[in-house]
Amino acid sequence: xxxxxxxxxxxxxxxxxxxxxxxxxxxxxxxxxxxxxxxxxxxxxxxxxxxxxxxxxxxxxxxxxxxxxxxxxxxxxxxxxxxxxxxxxxxxxxxxxxxxxxxxxxxxxxxxxxxxxxxxxxxxxxxxxxxxxxxxxxxxxxxxxxxxxxxxxxxxxxxxxxxxxxxxxxxxxxxxxxxxxxxxxxxxxxxxxxxxxxxxxxxxxxxxxxxxxxxxxxxxxxxxxxxxxxxxxxxxxxxxxxxxxxxxxxxxxxxxxxxxxxxxxxxxxxxxxxxxxxxxxxxxxxxxxxxxxxxxxxxxxxxxxxxxxxxxxxxxxxxxxxxxxxxxxxxxxxxxxxxxxxxxxxxxxxxxxxxxxxxxxxxxxxxxxxxxxxxxxxxxxxxxxxxxxxxxxxxxxxxxxxxxxxxxxxxxxxxxxxxxxxxxxxxxxxxxxxxxxxxxxxxxxxxxxxxxxxxxxxxx
Numbered sequence: 001x002x003x004x005x006x007x008x009x010x011x012x013x014x015x016x017x018x019x020x021x022x023x024x025x026x027x028x029x030x031x032x033x034x035x036x037x038x039x040x041x042x043x044x045x046x047x048x049x050x051x052x053x054x055x056x057x058x059x060x061x062x063x064x065x066x067x068x069x070x071x072x073x074x075x076x077x078x079x080x081x082x083x084x085x086x087x088x089x090x091x092x093x094x095x096x097x098x099x100x101x102x103x104x105x106x107x108x109x110x111x112x113x114x115x116x117x118x119x120x121x122x123x124x125x126x127x128x129x130x131x132x133x134x135x136x137x138x139x140x141x142x143x144x145x146x147x148x149x150x151x152x153x154x155x156x157x158x159x160x161x162x163x164x165x166x167x168x169x170x171x172x173x174x175x176x177x178x179x180x181x182x183x184x185x186x187x188x189x190x191x192x193x194x195x196x197x198x199x200x201x202x203x204x205x206x207x208x209x210x211x212x213x214x215x216x217x218x219x220x221x222x223x224x225x226x227x228x229x230x231x232x233x234x235x236x237x238x239x240x241x242x243x244x245x246x247x248x249x250x251x252x253x254x255x256x257x258x259x260x261x262x263x264x265x266x267x268x269x270x271x272x273x274x275x276x277x278x279x280x281x282x283x284x285x286x287x288x289x290x291x292x293x294x295x296x297x298x299x300x301x302x303x304x305x306x307x308x309x310x311x312x313x314x315x316x317x318x319x320x321x322x323x324x325x326x327x328x329x330x331x332x333x334x335x336x337x338x339x340x341x342x343x344x345x346x347x348x349x350x351x352x353x354x355x356x357x358x359x360x361x362x363x364x365x366x367x368x369x370x371x372x373x374x375x376x377x378x379x380x381x382x383x384x385x386x387x388x389x390x391x392x393x394x395x396x397x398x399x400x401x402x403x404x405x406x407x408x409x410x411x412x413x414x415x416x417x418x419x420x421x422x423x424x425x426x427x428x429x430x431x432x433x434x435x436x437x438x439x440x441x442x443x444x445x446x447x448x449x450x451x452x453x454x455x456x457x458x459x460x
Contacts, residue, residue: 002180015033019177025051034060035062063226069230072206075234093166096170105266128221194253205231332455408423
């Protein structure tokens with residue numbers, strides 16, 4: 001039997017389920033995950049559901065303990081320059097480190113050097129274990145899964161305690177399911193971007209799962225849902241010559257024959273100026289409220305010139321506005337080496353409207369009413385018969401991601417038919433340049449384009 005923890009689409013919820021096929025499962029109502037299921041003796045099956053791989057959560061999202069074993073394969077011990085241990089080498093990983101079997105591993109750039117992979121077999125405890133003998137240990141195992149003991153080597157090795165480099169948030173792929181029938185022996189294989197890095201039989205351990213349960217349960221009890229990562233074989237990136245650390249976009253796949261596979265791509269999260277956020281107001285991670293740097297970035301976002309910004313700060317001796325402007329411009333140049341596809345489309349959209357006798361007012365006016373007035377003024381100045389517009393609040397960063405809303409109107413107001421006709425022309429122009437607009441068909445509803453990524457030009 002294979003048990004999974006599924007994310008419920010549209011809700012911040014999960015549910016435990018029994019796998020039927022690669023895309024179907026039968027749920028267990030009342031059990032949010034497999035860990036909760038293992039703590040109960042009474043399971044009642046519910047409905048059959050279809051799912052996609054991105055709905056697979058860590059099979060045990062919040063175990064009370066994740067115990068990792070170091071130095072449990074002889075060749076790995078040799079490549080890392082250690083002596084063969086007499087007892088298991090243990091360290092801990094916190095549940096916050098776990099991600100689903102196909103989720104991205106997201107690493108802030110300040111922790112992004114010397115990132116490494118460690119494909120491992122995970123043992124999941126199914127029955128409370130305290131002072132258990134090796135010969136009885138199998139009765140306490142619920143089953144097995146696959147885990148990547150994702151590691152930051154520099155942090156790991158700066159002290160003798162490994163934990164700090166082994167428990168980075170949102171890094172350790174875990175799943176894809178708990179298999180209650182599979183037994184150790186088949187081969188574990190780890191690849192990076194399809195290139196094989198590790199390969200070893202899963203029963204070639206110095207300390208077997210049963211031996212580990214005996215040893216650990218004589219230190220502290222093991223609860224249903226607790227996880228033991230049994231160690232990694234030879235071939236890790238740190239031990240290679242030259243070293244093979246993970247970079248942004250690298251995909252690690254860990255597969256154990258007959259058990260399953262996990263596949264996670266590393267994504268480096270770069271800290272950035274407020275001008276680069278798409279949230280409004282910007283998220284706490286990217287934006288320090290009332291900081292001079294963020295305020296200047298937002299001024300740039302809404303068209304302030306360098307001269308206007310420096311004049312604004314001329315009476316504040318503690319603010320080096322020119323230096324902050326230089327920092328922001330350097331970050332912008334790094335992020336935008338050439339015009340984005342959507343920015344190019346927006347320019348083409350403006351030309352397409354002009355060909356139809358319409359004008360385009362972009363990022364002018366703080367409210368919808370102000371933006372509409374700006375659009376009408378521009379259309380009048382340019383001798384157009386109608387216009388489309390976006391408001392300042394629609395475009396909330398020098399690099400904007402997400403949705404963009406287009407208002408529109410005819411200058412032949414009040415004329416509902418004329419307004420609706422302009423709306424249809426705006427939709428047609430957006431489609432002509434490659435966007436995928438959505439519109440309900442009336443002037444009361446703005447036109448929406450989703451999934452955009454574009455930049456505004458920096459003010460001089």
